[in-house]
Amino acid sequence: MILSQFQSVGRDLSSRGLVSSHSGNLSIRLGENIIITRRGSQLGCLNENDLIETGISKNNRATPLASVELPAHRAIFQQTVAQAIVHAHPPHAIALSLTETEIVPADEWLPVIGRVPVLGLNMEITPGGLADIIAQALKEHRIVMVHGHGSFAIGQLLEEAYSFTTALEASCQVSCLLKSLQVDSSRNG
Numbered sequence: 433m434i435l436s437q438f439q440s441v442g443r444d445l446s447s448r449g450l451v452s453s454h455s456g457n458l459s460i461r462l463g464e465n466i467i468i469t470r471r472g473s474q475l476g477c478l479n480e481n482d483l484i485e486t487g488i489s490k491n492n493r494a495t496p497l498a499s500v501e502l503p504a505h506r507a508i509f510q511q512t513v514a515q516a517i518v519h520a521h522p523p524h525a526i527a528l529s530l531t532e533t534e535i536v537p538a539d540e541w542l543p544v545i546g547r548v549p550v551l552g553l554n555m556e557i558t559p560g561g562l563a564d565i566i567a568q569a570l571k572e573h574r575i576v577m578v579h580g581h582g583s584f585a586i587g588q589l590l591e592e593a594y595s596f597t598t599a600l601e602a603s604c605q606v607s608c609l610l611k612s613l614q615v616d617s618s619r620n621g
């Protein structure tokens with residue numbers, strides 16, 4: 433049951449190009465524990481060995497096997513009511529995160545994901561870094577972007593966090609297309 437949720441979201445993220453072959457990570461809360469994808473796992477083809485269970489606050493023998501983003505996932509579960517987290521690398525959202533400090537989705541998506549803050553501008557971005565900043569922002573948002581890196585979305589289920597990720601990317605794709613049209617029209621005009 434849990435594995436199939438991870439597999440379906442992982443496969444969809446991969447097939448939509450929202451993660452590259454070995455990037456992105458997923459997790460759910462299980463009481464005091466977290467089940468998170470394994471370090472270096474491929475979200476497009478997850479199997480049972482790719483799900484690592486460790487503490488939200490405590491380490492165990494499995495901790496070193498967990499995704500490099502474990503510190504961010506832990507901070508989010510410690511500081512928010514999230515039950516599930518999706519971290520992805522949606523390309524159009526990443527492009528906008530390099531130029532914007534906040535992504536404002538178009539009308540269709542605004543009620544779904546709200547205004548999306550871009551975190552970590554002018555800061556060194558490392559895997560697992562910015563954990564507290566990301567968690568703080570997710571107290572008030574369903575999804576946030578880390579500057580030039582990727583998205584963190586929360587939900588009651590992986591499926592819900594996944595849907596916020598696809599909504600953000602769909603909105604950013606339209607914004608990028610619009611920007612390119614504006615550039616072209618100014619060239620032609």
Ligand SMILES: [Zn+2]
Nearest residue numbers: 455456581582
């Ligand atoms: Zn990442």
